[in-house]
Amino acid sequence: xxxxxxxxxxxxxxxxxxxxxxxxxxxxxxxxxxxxxxxxxxxxxxxxxxxxxxxxxxxxxxxxxxxxxxxxxxxxxxxxxxxxxxxxxxxxxxxxxxxxxxxxxxxxxxxxxxxxxxxxxxxxxxxxxxxxxxxxxxxxxxxxxxxxxxxxxxxxxxxxxxxxxxxxxxxxxxxxxxxxxxxxxxxxxxxxxxx
Amino acid sequence: xxxxxxxxxxxxxxxxxxxxxxxxxxxxxxxxxxxxxxxxxxxxxxxxxxxxxxxxxxxxxxxxxxxxxxxxxxxxxxxxxxxxxxxxxxxxxxxxxxxxxxxxxxxxxxxxxxxxxxxxxxxxx
Numbered sequence: 482x483x484x485x486x487x488x489x490x491x492x493x494x495x496x497x498x499x500x501x502x503x504x505x506x507x508x509x510x511x512x513x514x515x516x517x518x519x520x521x522x523x524x525x526x527x528x529x530x531x532x533x534x535x536x537x538x539x540x541x542x543x544x545x546x547x548x549x550x551x552x553x554x555x556x557x558x559x560x561x562x563x564x565x566x567x568x569x570x571x572x573x574x575x576x577x578x579x580x581x582x583x584x585x586x587x588x589x590x591x592x593x594x595x596x597x598x599x600x601x602x603x604x605x606x607x608x609x610x611x612x613x614x615x616x617x618x619x620x621x622x623x624x625x626x627x628x629x630x631x632x633x634x635x636x637x638x639x640x641x642x643x644x645x646x647x648x649x650x651x652x653x654x655x656x657x658x659x660x661x662x663x664x665x666x667x668x669x670x671x672x673x674x675x676x
Numbered sequence: 677x678x679x680x681x682x683x684x685x686x687x688x689x690x691x692x693x694x695x696x697x698x699x700x701x702x703x704x705x706x707x708x709x710x711x712x713x714x715x716x717x718x719x720x721x722x723x724x725x726x727x728x729x730x731x732x733x734x735x736x737x738x739x740x741x742x743x744x745x746x747x748x749x750x751x752x753x754x755x756x757x758x759x760x761x762x763x764x765x766x767x768x769x770x771x772x773x774x775x776x777x778x779x780x781x782x783x784x785x786x787x788x789x790x791x792x793x794x795x796x797x798x799x800x801x
Contacts, residue, residue: 529770532747532777539726540718602723624717628780631714635770635779675714 526637531588533632534641537648538579539591540625544572546599547621551614554605561611561662565618568655575648582644612663619659623674626652630675649674702786707794710787718780721798727778733757734792734799738773749775762792 548569551557557565580590600606603621608614629649636642653674660667711719711730718726728741735758739751753773755761764772766782782788 525774528775529779532775533779536718536726536777536779543726602720602725604723620712620716623713624715626717627714628717631780631782634781634783635768 527586528588529635530637530641531583531586533635533645534579534583534586535588535591537629537632537645538576538583539593540628541572541576541579542591542593543599543603544621544625545569545576546594546596547603547605547618548572549596550600550603550605551608551618554608554614556608556611556614558611561615564658564662565614568618568622568658571651571655575651578644582641615659615663619656619663619665622652622656622659625649626656626674702789702793704790704793704797707790707792707797710782710791711794714780714782715791730795730798732799734762734796734801736799747775747777749773750777757795759792759796762795763788766791 548565551565552562552569583590594602603617605617608617626649629645629652633642633645636645657667715727715730719728719730721731722729724741724744728744728746733741735756738753738755738757738761739746750773755765755773757765761772763785765778766780766788768781769776769778782791
């Protein structure tokens with residue numbers, strides 16, 4: 482797995498911190514700078530988009546907790562542990578970007594559930610080894626990618642639909658790495674996501 | 677193209693049979709695969725996550741899963757989840773219950789039917 486990801490980037494990501502909007506979050510939002518004013522006259526559409534973004538935020542918060550639980554479980558060894566931390570960093574950047582966008586549109590970001598609540602909902606107590614943790618992460622990443630694809634037709638703003646596609650691409654990348662780590666076969670057919 | 681009388685009758689008969697044939701039965705096993713890959717990002721059968729727990733959803737009133745924080749729109753809805761309402765929901769949630777928070781759509785009717793068959797099976801209906 483280390484051959485698939487250049488973990489030297491991790492230091493840069495960690496160094497950027499999460500208290501300020503990350504560079505990628507700023508880039509993600511760059512195409513959406515005008516949408517708040519452009520959509521001001523269409524309140525229902527904006528409210529619906531905020532609703533979608535808040536659901537996405539809840540999904541990202543769950544993913545951050547899931548990787549936290551995995552990292553703290555003692556079940557992950559290097560280099561898998563480092564990759565899990567890197568993926569959690571990606572999800573934190575997604576979270577930051579979503580929160581910034583929700584606020585830009587006049588909405589209120591949903592609060593995150595506690596790690597303990599997420600652990601119970603995901604039945605984390607049943608995880609006994611590294612493979613169990615990877616399987617859970619793989620399942621969640623595929624679900625997240627498909628969720629982002631499945632909401633694309635519902636966005637009123639096409640820029641946000643594009644953001645959703647970019648988020649789905651990140652989740653699909655995570656799924657692919659996890660699938661390789663588990664030595665699962667890659668999909669035999671094309672268009673395996675969103676299906 | 678105008679068919680001679682006999683082939684025309686045969687063609688009409690075939691069309692009539694096709695129209696009378698029942699739609700392909702929904703496949704709950706395929707529905708499970710779809711549920712896990714498409715719905716599993718936010719939902720589980722037995723736990724409230726981003727979305728509410730789904731076991732027992734078939735036949736249940738919208739917004740009535742225990743301990744889930746629903747949108748005002750869903751909580752106030754009179755929709756009861758069965759074939760038609762679930763199909764409409766998965767086609768376009770906002771069209772069925774404006775103000776909801778799901779917004780996830782399943783484009784193909786056969787996929788929706790299979791997911792609904794799985795949810796119905798898991799609800800013991």
